Amino acid sequence: MLRYVLRRLLEMVPTTFGVLLLSFVLFYVVGGSPAQTVLGQHATQEAIAAFDAANGYDLPLFCGNWAELDALRRAPGGGTELAFSLGPGRYALPGAREAVLRDVGTGAERTLPVGADGAVEVPEGARLTAADGAVAARRHTRHFFDSQFVRYLNGLVHLDLGMSLETKQPVTQVLLQGLLPTLSLSVPILFFGALFGVVLGLLCAAAQGGWLDRGILAFSTALMSVNYVVWILLGQFLLGFKWPLFPIWGYESAYYLVLPVAIGVVSALGGDVRFYRAAILDEIYRPYVRTAVSKGLGRGRTLFVHVLRNSLIPIVTYVSLSIPYLFTGSLLLESFFGIPGLGSVSINAINSADMSVVRAVVIFGALLYQAVNLLTDIAYGWLDPRVRVAQ
Amino acid sequence: MNAAAETAARRGPSAWARLWADKVTRLCVVAIALYTLTALYGEAVYRYYKGALWEGAPACLTWGPERVPPYNQVHLESRYLPPLSVAAWPARTLADGTAVPETRHRYWLGSDNLGRDVLQRLVQGARIAFHVGVMTSLIAIPLGVLLGCLGGYFGGKVDSLVVWLCATVSAMPGLLFILAIALIAGKGLFGIYLGIGLTTWVSVCRNIRAEVLKHRDRAYVQAARVLGYSHPRILFLHILPNVMHIVLISFSIRFPASVATEVFVSFLGIGVQGEPSWGIMINNARARLWQGIWWELAFVSLAIFLLVLIFNRLADALRDVFDPALRNR
Numbered sequence: 001m002l003r004y005v006l007r008r009l010l011e012m013v014p015t016t017f018g019v020l021l022l023s024f025v026l027f028y029v030v031g032g033s034p035a036q037t038v039l040g041q042h043a044t045q046e047a048i049a050a051f052d053a054a055n056g057y058d059l060p061l062f063c064g065n066w067a068e069l070d071a072l073r074r075a076p077g078g079g080t081e082l083a084f085s086l087g088p089g090r091y092a093l094p095g096a097r098e099a100v101l102r103d104v105g106t107g108a109e110r111t112l113p114v115g116a117d118g119a120v121e122v123p124e125g126a127r128l129t130a131a132d133g134a135v136a137a138r139r140h141t142r143h144f145f146d147s148q149f150v151r152y153l154n155g156l157v158h159l160d161l162g163m164s165l166e167t168k169q170p171v172t173q174v175l176l177q178g179l180l181p182t183l184s185l186s187v188p189i190l191f192f193g194a195l196f197g198v199v200l201g202l203l204c205a206a207a208q209g210g211w212l213d214r215g216i217l218a219f220s221t222a223l224m225s226v227n228y229v230v231w232i233l234l235g236q237f238l239l240g241f242k243w244p245l246f247p248i249w250g251y252e253s254a255y256y257l258v259l260p261v262a263i264g265v266v267s268a269l270g271g272d273v274r275f276y277r278a279a280i281l282d283e284i285y286r287p288y289v290r291t292a293v294s295k296g297l298g299r300g301r302t303l304f305v306h307v308l309r310n311s312l313i314p315i316v317t318y319v320s321l322s323i324p325y326l327f328t329g330s331l332l333l334e335s336f337f338g339i340p341g342l343g344s345v346s347i348n349a350i351n352s353a354d355m356s357v358v359r360a361v362v363i364f365g366a367l368l369y370q371a372v373n374l375l376t377d378i379a380y381g382w383l384d385p386r387v388r389v390a391q
Numbered sequence: 392m393n394a395a396a397e398t399a400a401r402r403g404p405s406a407w408a409r410l411w412a413d414k415v416t417r418l419c420v421v422a423i424a425l426y427t428l429t430a431l432y433g434e435a436v437y438r439y440y441k442g443a444l445w446e447g448a449p450a451c452l453t454w455g456p457e458r459v460p461p462y463n464q465v466h467l468e469s470r471y472l473p474p475l476s477v478a479a480w481p482a483r484t485l486a487d488g489t490a491v492p493e494t495r496h497r498y499w500l501g502s503d504n505l506g507r508d509v510l511q512r513l514v515q516g517a518r519i520a521f522h523v524g525v526m527t528s529l530i531a532i533p534l535g536v537l538l539g540c541l542g543g544y545f546g547g548k549v550d551s552l553v554v555w556l557c558a559t560v561s562a563m564p565g566l567l568f569i570l571a572i573a574l575i576a577g578k579g580l581f582g583i584y585l586g587i588g589l590t591t592w593v594s595v596c597r598n599i600r601a602e603v604l605k606h607r608d609r610a611y612v613q614a615a616r617v618l619g620y621s622h623p624r625i626l627f628l629h630i631l632p633n634v635m636h637i638v639l640i641s642f643s644i645r646f647p648a649s650v651a652t653e654v655f656v657s658f659l660g661i662g663v664q665g666e667p668s669w670g671i672m673i674n675n676a677r678a679r680l681w682q683g684i685w686w687e688l689a690f691v692s693l694a695i696f697l698l699v700l701i702f703n704r705l706a707d708a709l710r711d712v713f714d715p716a717l718r719n720r
Contacts, residue, residue: 018556018562222696224703225696225700227651227673227699229655229670230673237680325564331567346567350570358571361567366563366564369562
């Protein structure tokens with residue numbers, strides 16, 4: 001068993017790395033620096049460069065010795081010049097003939113000749129104020145792996161996902177605050193969804209081909225086809241407004257959760273019933289069922305004890321793999337019912353283009369998926385010895 | 392009886408014949424054809440008022456200045472009219488100086504909060520839904536088929552890479568991933584195409600890969616190998632035609648799913664801008680629902696429901712016919 005768990009853990013490594021890499025590519029490489037969003041349309045070149053330097057957005061993506069700086073501008077007389085002065089460090093300014101260093105304390109300036117490779121060393125207490133004619137400005141990084149990717153991994157390990165632009169709180173804190181409301185919504189949805197789904201699936205399978213089966217199946221297909229948005233609007237309008245049975249806004253008591261949970265269950269029920277029915281039908285023609293029936297076992301006992309137990313494996317997989325989707329699946333549900341969970345946090349973040357929160361929720365969701373996947377696999381190995389041996 | 396006829400008799404009716412024999416499936420096909428025609432009509436109206444076949448088209452494909460299309464025309468005097476009502480639009484002058492006399496207009500499906508025609512907007516919504524359904528399939532299916540074929544056929548390292556890619560993408564939280572891609576690609580339809588297309592190829596890839604794996608060691612593939620055919624030729628000319636039904640089934644599943652996702656994304660304001668997508672219409676209609684203005688929401692919901700339902704039903708029928716092993720699913 002231990003060996004099985006270890007092997008599963010090891011197999012998880014590449015996928016987790018892939019998930020981290022993919023979110024990095026999506027949010028850092030394609031998404032780029034959020035400086036313009038944070039600082040506004042009229043931010044100066046210097047302010048943007050300072051923001052990028054503070055957050056590491058000017059560093060190389062994966063590895064490298066040079067950080068590309070956006071520090072040049074067109075000079076009035078033609079050619080290029082430095083847009084702002086640069087602090088201490090090692091720079092490369094290819095194309096510049098000479099560089100002007102100013103001492104911060106005394107204000108004295110001195111001019112250094114710049115070699116063919118453009119290397120300039122700015123000592124402590126001095127600033128580089130001019131380097132006319134440079135075609136590029138690069139700063140030497142602290143070490144070869146001082147890159148955005150390493151910074152990103154480092155932040156993840158330290159649970160530091162940046163600051164939310166909107167609420168000015170650390171993103172980790174925003175996520176933690178949203179966790180409890182989300183769980184209080186998604187756990188009942190998961191439970192009742194599985195319960196009703198399995199009961200209806202069993203009913204269908206027991207009456208396979210009959211009018212009940214066909215009726216439930218057709219109804220499930222119809223349920224599947226109603227848009228999620230429509231479910232919410234219809235539920236709120238009919239049960240919250242026309243017949244005001246339930247509150248439609250707020251998070252004060254369990255009663256506030258009844259309507260959103262009901263909507264969450266109903267909207268997923270169609271697909272669930274169809275899956276459970278298929279999983280149970282896969283079992284129902286096995287020889288052991290025939291044996292059970294021919295030795296005189298009642299229909300109910302055969303179905304509920306023998307068949308259900310054996311079809312539990314696909315059912316458990318299906319349910320457990322839907323766990324990670326629950327917290328994002330309730331995106332709209334939460335924001336419509338005023339439940340301050342991860343879903344409404346994400347919707348607000350998307351509406352205000354608060355990328356650090358969106359990024360954190362995506363990464364969190366992906367890692368959660370990995371964890372649930374691993375736990376499901378371990379549960380398999382524990383439940384079904386065949387799995388442990390075969391793989 | 393000659394040999395060919397004998398084989399045909401032994402095999403029974405073809406998959407297509409069996410598909411067409413089912414009355415409900417036939418109804419679905421007809422309904423899809425009607426929806427497609429509606430979408431094409433919407434496209435024609437859109438292009439006509441755009442004044443050119445596409446942005447920056449040569450002069451021979453351009454027929455006039457861009458005008459405000461009917462589905463975006465605001466008539467504040469006839470807001471919130473219920474279905475079937477007739478409104479008299481007073482005489483007015485357009486921005487370009489054309490005088491329009493007083494007209495009577497029948498709102499078959501009512502008007503919205505700006506007096507725009509719900510029916511005309513619904514048709515445009517169908518156009519956008521088809522754009523999304525087709526474009527996302529054009530991204531997801533070729534990608535999924537290519538990767539699935541390569542992984543299933545070559546196995547080994549290639550397969551590991553394909554499986555790893557699938558596992559990675561499917562681990563990302565679906566809807567948020569789509570929203571994030573759409574947000575990064577910029578608001579508008581292109582972001583939606585990319586977002587949905589780049590996240591949904593995984594299921595296509597998995598199904599194709601599983602099917603190609605089954606075919607890889609069949610006699611006809613071995614025969615082709617013995618004949619010295621190249622790998623691409625075996626893969627794409629011999630195996631691929633035999634797994635094409637998966638592509639068809641995938642399309643019929645992906646299409647309604649993409650439409651539903653587009654509604655969701657546009658509803659959140661990340662999708663189409665300035666054009667009446669179904670999601671935007673729902674968002675527009677929901678504020679007035681409480682005052683009894685039910686028609687816009689009702690008709691849009693119905694249009695989405697029917698489109699998704701007929702595609703779901705068709706997908707079931709296709710799967711039953713082409714993949715009898717999955718009949719119960």
